[in-house]
Structure formats: structure tokens, C-alpha cells
Amino acid sequence: MAAYTALTVAGLPTREAAVIAGVSRATATRKPRTPGEDPAPAPAPANKLSAAERAHILATVNSREFVDLPPVQIYARLLDEGIYLCSISTFYRVLEENKQVKERRRIARHPARAIPELLATAPGQVLSWDI
Known part of the structure; x- marks a missing residue:
């Protein structure tokens, strides 16, 4: 940015100064930001619980x-x-x-049931149907 500013102060047109400095004219002519101070932390509310x-x-x-x-x-x-x-x-x-936001009631937890496995070693031993 300093190069662009120096070129424009020397009398070069802004378009040529932007090309030489390698920045776009929009970026070069934009008002520079002033670094702001960090905002002060918000005060604790008067009604905060002890x-x-x-x-x-x-x-x-x-x-x-x-x-x-x-x-x-x-x-x-x-x-x-x-x-x-x-x-x-x-x-x-x-x-x-206190990490206590959860289901507060006592709920029965049912264990996972094993899926029965049908095993046949000969024809006609296992009969099943789909309803």
C-alpha cells in the first residue's frame, strides 16, 4: 500500500499506480482500517447468583x-x-x-436381545414364515 500511495503522490494516475503496485484500485482507494482496541470485558450483572x-x-x-x-x-x-x-x-x-441436564426419571434399561439363529442340518428341520 505504501508503494501505491507513493506513486499517486508522485503524480502517477491511480490506474497505473495500482498496476505497478500490484493491487486493485478498489483495495488501494479503500479507507484503511484503524486497529481498534480490544473491548473491555462486560461487567458482571448486579443480580448474578453467588x-x-x-x-x-x-x-x-x-x-x-x-x-x-x-x-x-x-x-x-x-x-x-x-x-x-x-x-x-x-x-x-x-x-x-454441573453436567446434569439429562433425563432425570429412572427409566428401565432393557438389555439388547440376541437374534435367534435358525440352523438346520437336514431338510424339514426349520420352518419359518414371513407375516
Whole structure:
């Protein structure tokens, strides 16, 4: 870019200066960017939950009463009791931080069953049909 600028200051037409400098005229005449400073980190919100509050939410969610319930139902039951801990999204955020966002109910896990193998050593030993 310095070469292009020097050529144009010397009186060369912009088209010839761009060809000699090896840059396109659009790039050469574009206003150069000034390097900006890194933006300052955003301040912490005033209503950010403390570590103790997050631990209390996690303990409540993992309590015997709520261990099988999703955060939406926990939130609703606590509101029915007149208790507000946090919003539903904050429940999910706290669970995500502790890697507990998953199916919370106890679901039976059925083992994979072996597919029966039909083996015949002579004619007429295995009969099967397709329904």
C-alpha cells in the first residue's frame, strides 16, 4: 500500500499506480482500517447468583422430593409452596454447569436381545414364515 500511495503522490494516475503496485484500485482507494482496541470485558450483572445460591439450587434440584422431576415442574411446585429460587432457565443453567441436564426419571434399561439363529442340518428341520 505504501508503494501505491507513493506513486499517486508522485503524480502517477491511480490506474497505473495500482498496476505497478500490484493491487486493485478498489483495495488501494479503500479507507484503511484503524486497529481498534480490544473491548473491555462486560461487567458482571448486579443480580448474578453467588456460589452459595447456586449450590442451594443444585441441592434443591437433587433433593429426594425433586430428583425425578424436570426443572419446569420443580419451578412450579416451589412457586405453589411460595418459594422462588430462580427462573426456569437458571435452573437449566445450573444443571448444565454441573453436567446434569439429562433425563432425570429412572427409566428401565432393557438389555439388547440376541437374534435367534435358525440352523438346520437336514431338510424339514426349520420352518419359518414371513407375516
